Amino acid sequence: MSETHPATIATFLLYIVGVFILAAISHKILAKKSFMGEYFLGSRGLGSWALAFTFAATSASGGSFTGFPALIYTHGWILALWIASYMVVPICTMGVMGKRLNNVARKTGAITIPDVLRDRFESTALGLFATSTIIFFTVCNLVAQFKAGAIAVETILNLPPSWKTVGDWISLPSAFDSISNQTVAYLVGLVIFAAVVVIYTAYGGFRAVVWTDVMQGVIMGLGVVILLPIILNRAGGLEEVNRKIQNHPPLIVTSVPQTNNDLAFLRKSRSRGEGIPDGVEYVIPEPGSKPSVALVQHGQKTYIQVRLGTNRDGEPVTTAEEIKKLVTRDPLVGPLLAGVEANEEGVQYAYNNDGTGVVVLPAGKKSQRWDFIVGDEFLFGPGRKADGTPFHPLGMAISFFFMWAISGMGQPGTMVRLIAFKESRTLKRAILTVTIYFGLIYLSLVMIFVAARTLLPYLAIPEDADKSMALVATRVVGDMGIGYAMLAAIFIAAPFAAIMSTVDSFLLMISSSFVRDIYQRTINPDVSERAVKYGSYATTTLVGVIVTLLATQRIDFLQYIIVFTGGGFAATFLCPVFLGIYWKGMTRQGALASMVGGFSIVVGMFAPTMLGGSRIDLFGLHPIFWGLFGSLMLGIVVSKLTGPPPEHLVVRYFYQLKADADGS
Amino acid sequence: MSDLGNNTGDRYQEDPRFLNARREAWMILGLWLVAFVWTVSYCYLFGYLSHPPSANATGGDIARVVGELESFNREPTSLRMYFGIPDWVFWGIAVPWVLCIAASFAFCLLIYREDELGDGADEDEI
Numbered sequence: 001m002s003e004t005h006p007a008t009i010a011t012f013l014l015y016i017v018g019v020f021i022l023a024a025i026s027h028k029i030l031a032k033k034s035f036m037g038e039y040f041l042g043s044r045g046l047g048s049w050a051l052a053f054t055f056a057a058t059s060a061s062g063g064s065f066t067g068f069p070a071l072i073y074t075h076g077w078i079l080a081l082w083i084a085s086y087m088v089v090p091i092c093t094m095g096v097m098g099k100r101l102n103n104v105a106r107k108t109g110a111i112t113i114p115d116v117l118r119d120r121f122e123s124t125a126l127g128l129f130a131t132s133t134i135i136f137f138t139v140c141n142l143v144a145q146f147k148a149g150a151i152a153v154e155t156i157l158n159l160p161p162s163w164k165t166v167g168d169w170i171s172l173p174s175a176f177d178s179i180s181n182q183t184v185a186y187l188v189g190l191v192i193f194a195a196v197v198v199i200y201t202a203y204g205g206f207r208a209v210v211w212t213d214v215m216q217g218v219i220m221g222l223g224v225v226i227l228l229p230i231i232l233n234r235a236g237g238l239e240e241v242n243r244k245i246q247n248h249p250p251l252i253v254t255s256v257p258q259t260n261n262d263l264a265f266l267r268k269s270r271s272r273g274e275g276i277p278d279g280v281e282y283v284i285p286e287p288g289s290k291p292s293v294a295l296v297q298h299g300q301k302t303y304i305q306v307r308l309g310t311n312r313d314g315e316p317v318t319t320a321e322e323i324k325k326l327v328t329r330d331p332l333v334g335p336l337l338a339g340v341e342a343n344e345e346g347v348q349y350a351y352n353n354d355g356t357g358v359v360v361l362p363a364g365k366k367s368q369r370w371d372f373i374v375g376d377e378f379l380f381g382p383g384r385k386a387d388g389t390p391f392h393p394l395g396m397a398i399s400f401f402f403m404w405a406i407s408g409m410g411q412p413g414t415m416v417r418l419i420a421f422k423e424s425r426t427l428k429r430a431i432l433t434v435t436i437y438f439g440l441i442y443l444s445l446v447m448i449f450v451a452a453r454t455l456l457p458y459l460a461i462p463e464d465a466d467k468s469m470a471l472v473a474t475r476v477v478g479d480m481g482i483g484y485a486m487l488a489a490i491f492i493a494a495p496f497a498a499i500m501s502t503v504d505s506f507l508l509m510i511s512s513s514f515v516r517d518i519y520q521r522t523i524n525p526d527v528s529e530r531a532v533k534y535g536s537y538a539t540t541t542l543v544g545v546i547v548t549l550l551a552t553q554r555i556d557f558l559q560y561i562i563v564f565t566g567g568g569f570a571a572t573f574l575c576p577v578f579l580g581i582y583w584k585g586m587t588r589q590g591a592l593a594s595m596v597g598g599f600s601i602v603v604g605m606f607a608p609t610m611l612g613g614s615r616i617d618l619f620g621l622h623p624i625f626w627g628l629f630g631s632l633m634l635g636i637v638v639s640k641l642t643g644p645p646p647e648h649l650v651v652r653y654f655y656q657l658k659a660d661a662d663g664s
Numbered sequence: 665m666s667d668l669g670n671n672t673g674d675r676y677q678e679d680p681r682f683l684n685a686r687r688e689a690w691m692i693l694g695l696w697l698v699a700f701v702w703t704v705s706y707c708y709l710f711g712y713l714s715h716p717p718s719a720n721a722t723g724g725d726i727a728r729v730v731g732e733l734e735s736f737n738r739e740p741t742s743l744r745m746y747f748g749i750p751d752w753v754f755w756g757i758a759v760p761w762v763l764c765i766a767a768s769f770a771f772c773l774l775i776y777r778e779d780e781l782g783d784g785a786d787e788d789e790i
């Protein structure tokens with residue numbers, strides 16, 4: 001596969017040096033301020049630029065930025081609708097609660113979101129439930145993020161897979177089998193990633209984290225804006241791109257579980273119907289079978305069935321080249337296709353650089369089907385997944401508009417930034433900055449990666465999200481000279497930077513949970529400044545080390561928890577905080593019911609995935625919708641039943657003395 | 665105010681910062697609603713080749729409530745483009761996006777109140 005350009009490594013190293021410099025400056029400032037407020041909240045001194053970019057980075061890396069390009073590449077223009085609510089995300093996520101939340105937090109000097117809830121309702125239970133939720137989701141996420149970070153570093157530095165596994169180098173006791181089985185390249189990647197992120201986060205605190213976000217946000221924004229005209233120019237203009245996509249023969253890209261075995265099937269006819277195949281089905285037959293091909297009917301659909309040859313253990317042994325010959329020479333199937341292209345070494349669409357291909361059949365399955373995707377489907381909704389079901393049906397279109405804009409408000413990682421800004425004017429300028437920033441980058445990204453389809457037409461379905469972005473960068477602009485190589489490097493490093501900016505704020509959040517919410521506020525309020533200081537450094541580092549160790553393990557259930565982190569956070573935090581700051585009638589019991597209820601609904605609706613089933617999309621709507629709805633209803637009803645709330649709280653948060661216009 | 669006992673009620677008034685923030689919050693949620701209705705309904709009606717219900721929906725799907733909408737099934741050859749952007753993306757997403765940027769500016773510059781937020785902020789800015 002592709003070599004890593006020296007410029008890529010140089011850019012990556014420059015980036016890391018930059019991060020360390022920012023951490024060092026932050027650390028110097030830290031020495032002059034009140035420790036805890038500075039370390040976890042930057043002394044409530046966030047200015048407009050810092051607030052804007054730390055906000056953009058934190059909300060953008062909530063799953064959208066790295067996976068987004070691959071989705072555009074795979075499904076086309078419908079992703080413009082998928083991301084459309086970003087037109088109101090800045091004003092919603094910052095404007096609805098920002099000013100009020102900041103004001104409320106200052107009334108008691110709260111520095112974390114659990115702090116705010118605990119003070120607002122004078123309830124330790126509420127604070128501790130909030131803290132536990134944060135710790136639970138954050139630890140699970142950190143482990144996965146560290147894994148992704150390790151792979152990103154491995155890719156950037158192009159560490160050779162031939163380094164084999166740890167077990168080949170040193171022999172460890174059998175208790176450490178899981179470590180022995182990891183490749184050395186992965187462990188090196190993991191150690192580099194962990195060291196960088198833990199050191200600068202622990203050493204520099206909130207200020208370092210924010211500055212890193214600003215640096216990353218500015219670089220990425222510039223990268224996208226520069227890349228857009230280059231790519232469109234290369235592709236012959238956007239209109240030409242759409243025509244090419246529309247007129248391209250219907251296509252599927254599949255792969256067989258052998259090395260370098262991607263296959264692109266191109267159907268002859270653009271229309272559908274009688275006798276025209278709808279897709280391709282792979283079957284792994286009983287052990288010792290010979291490969292064969294046939295047309296089969298499943299319901300109303302016709303599939304080209306490829307039965308793979310198997311060895312005596314039942315493992316498929318047919319290569320892509322053999323399938324290609326078999327299919328194109330078959331008198332029945334061959335004429336239906338405009339071609340089958342097999343990925344050989346060096347062929348353009350071979351995208352997996354570890355050579356494994358997309359694994360064709362999920363473990364335990366004997367057959368798998370893919371449907372042809374007609375060019376038109378890239379230009380209109382609802383898009384189609386590889387299994388033929390609609391990608392973005394109405395229920396999901398509604399849910400995603402909710403998800404980004406409304407549940408985006410409820411993320412503790414973004415809310416904590418709202419209590420950190422300095423004055424009202426800061427928030428106003430930050431809203432405008434992020435509005436313009438998102439307006440520039442998101443639609444540009446859609447255009448860039450739609451155009452990428454014509455420049456790199458046969459990438460295997462990129463489940464592995466980050467690679468299509470890196471590939472577009474290297475294949476399309478990487479060979480155009482040193483300046484372009486630097487530009488490419490930005491996009492290759494993008495997943496790394498995005499992961500880093502998620503991880504650093506998670507690390508701080510979990511550290512603040514332990515030091516502030518659990519230790520200082522619950523166990524020992526009189527803890528000394530010095531103890532807090534070393535406790536915070538130690539906690540941040542320790543969490544980093546534990547997560548690194550966990551990331552050397554295979555922990556399968558993590559993926560099930562990660563997919564509902566954003567939804568779980570929103571359902572837990574949004575309604576209690578929103579109602580708490582805007583509704584006088586909210587009671588402690590109402591807040592607790594809203595919080596526990598929202599959390600339980602989301603977890604409950606996702607629970608079937610842990611047993612191998614699918615998420616419960618009641619009426620086609622995403623669980624996050626129901627979690628928020630339930631949380632809102634519970635908050636209101638339970639508060640009505642248990643009200644009215646204590647008068648001193650209502651006075652403290654909603655009133656001021658008549659004589660004194662500036663409040664108490 | 666009726667929320668407070670007579671004694672305290674005489675000495676206190678509602679915090680104007682709270683009232684401002686609440687008013688602004690309602691207006692933003694209104695903007696969200698307008699953007700939501702415009703974008704999702706326009707794109708669904710004019711940008712979808714067909715209007716299939718979700719494959720994974722539990723207990724019926726919202727798309728069934730709306731109906732099959734066969735007369736709205738899009739004919740691919742009817743595609744028009746503005747600046748290379750498909751028509752439904754242009755009217756359903758790009759145009760409202762620009763209007764939302766304008767609305768955000770109008771809100772921040774004309775409606776948003778720069779209230780005092782209280783003590784505790786640092787002198788230096790990050």
